[in-house]
Amino acid sequence: MQLNLPERLQFFFLLCLVQFASGGQDDLIQVHGLLNHSITLSYHRLLERPVKMTIWEIKRRGKTFAVAEYNGGQLEIQNEKFENRIQASNGTELKIHSLRMEDTDIYKADIILTDLHINTAYFNLTVHEPVSVPSITADLKGDNKGRCEFTLHCSVPSNASLTLFSWIYRCGNSGYQHYANGSTLTIMLQNLSETTEFLCLAQNPVDVKNASFYSEQICNSVKSPPYSTCWIKVSIAIPVVAVLCLVVILFIKIAKK
Incomplete structure (x- = not known):
């Protein structure tokens, strides 16, 4: 991206603001993503002015690594590991495709409004592997x-x-x-x-x-099968009934004689 002198001065001024100005409240947003899927880092606070520029960075062990810059409706990717994997439709969201395990990091968004007010957000992204079938x-x-x-x-x-x-x-x-x-x-x-x-x-x-x-x-x-107990009871009961019937019959015959 080629910048003329006024644009360069403006860009330098904005960078200085990001480094030294006291902007909006910093937010730390926890985000979880699934390996090989997509995730959107999204800032949901209400903004009082339109977005002029957003600078996306990675913060790791006290060091800062450039990711991308959203300016004038265009996204300029500044980190080769994100080539063809990130997109932004506005200044408050960054979508990362084909997530990798190494994408796990803390992402910083400096959202610069048209009145040069800065809202800063941090996204703690953790990429997880799919769960195995237990x-x-x-x-x-x-x-x-x-x-x-x-x-x-x-x-x-x-x-x-x-x-x-x-x-x-x-x-x-x-x-x-x-x-x-x-x-x-x-x-x-x-x-x-x-x-x-x-x-x-x-x-x-x-x-x-x-x-x-x-x-x-x-x-x-x-x-035990439900019928087993019943079957035992029945098998015992049938002979007893038969003997009783036989005794009654014999008693009747003897009485008649």
Whole structure:
């Protein structure tokens, strides 16, 4: 971008303002992005004047690295690692495409208004990998008078970025309810006639995956079929009734004689 002398002087003056002037309140905005996706760094405070220029930079370990400059409706990219990956439609937003892990940084926006008032915002961008599909392992604790007690453990590959775990469940066709947070769950089911589904949610701030586990997968060895007890009762009752009937018949015959 070629500048004539008046423009150069104006540009130098604006840079001096950015460095030394006391502008608007600084904001630190936490932003989370998903690897290979897009994210928009957006300043939402109400501005009293139109935007004249916005200077985007990266602040890292006390050093400043240029990113881009938005001026007169045009975006000039000043950092080669962002070539063809950033765009701006106005002076308060910067969209980054095809996010990389190394894009994690603190971004500074100096928004210079037409009255030369400066609003400064900082964006703490963290790029996360997608969450892996979790796996569930189960351990049967024992049969306690027909109740099924077991432990479920939910995990993702050890090289995955920070992941939080939580559990929801539902009985039969009812709606899901929150059960607990954490990767490990200890359960004791008393009503074994109805299937209970446990859903492990593995998530980070921008992605979530889940895996299901059904109580019948581990409680079948504990639960007896509903008809078994009834069948035992019936099989015992039939011979008793038959003997009683035979005794009554014999008694009637003897009485007639």
